[in-house]
Amino acid sequence: MRMAIAVAKTKGSDPADSPLGSVIVLDGRVLSAEPNQTEQLPDATAHAEMMAIRRACEASGEMELRGATLYSTLQPCGMCTMATIWSKVGRVVYGAGREDVHRMYFEARHVDTLAFIADAYRDDVVIEGGCLRDECAALYYPPDVDLPEAEQANL
Numbered sequence: 001m002r003m004a005i006a007v008a009k010t011k012g013s014d015p016a017d018s019p020l021g022s023v024i025v026l027d028g029r030v031l032s033a034e035p036n037q038t039e040q041l042p043d044a045t046a047h048a049e050m051m052a053i054r055r056a057c058e059a060s061g062e063m064e065l066r067g068a069t070l071y072s073t074l075q076p077c078g079m080c081t082m083a084t085i086w087s088k089v090g091r092v093v094y095g096a097g098r099e100d101v102h103r104m105y106f107e108a109r110h111v112d113t114l115a116f117i118a119d120a121y122r123d124d125v126v127i128e129g130g131c132l133r134d135e136c137a138a139l140y141y142p143p144d145v146d147l148p149e150a151e152q153a154n155l
């Protein structure tokens with residue numbers, strides 16, 4: 001997770017830039033370490049977790065990442081959660097959760113991405129939140145900040 005935080009910080013310290021970092025580890029080896037790259041590419045699907053999955057598959061030469069752990073500084077969104085399920089990642093560890101940051105980082109009002117994991121046909125996916133929670137949450141807008149609509153990435 002410390003590596004994921006360092007990767008997130010390569011985007012700077014402005015919470016408006018969605019500084020997310022994701023690292024995928026398999027058998028003690030780092031397969032990928034990627035920040036959010038939506039604006040640079042530009043590609044709306046280039047979330048840190050999506051990029052980390054793509055690079056990990058390239059690095060391993062495998063479509064499936066069974067046994068791998070994906071670390072993310074923020075609770076994965078629905079898209080990234082589904083990508084995690086499809087790529088057969090075995091374990092997801094995130095830092096800050098939905099309740100720790102502003103809602104602008106999430107796409108849906110009520111659907112909890114944890115429910116996607118719970119409802120998956122796969123029953124071998126483990127998800128754990130709160131790893132270095134405070135350090136990760138400090139990267140993002142806090143839950144109660146009053147943001148203008150133009151600043152809210154999910155609108």
Ligand SMILES: [Zn+2]
Pocket residue numbers: 047048049076077078079080081
């Ligand atoms: Zn995402």
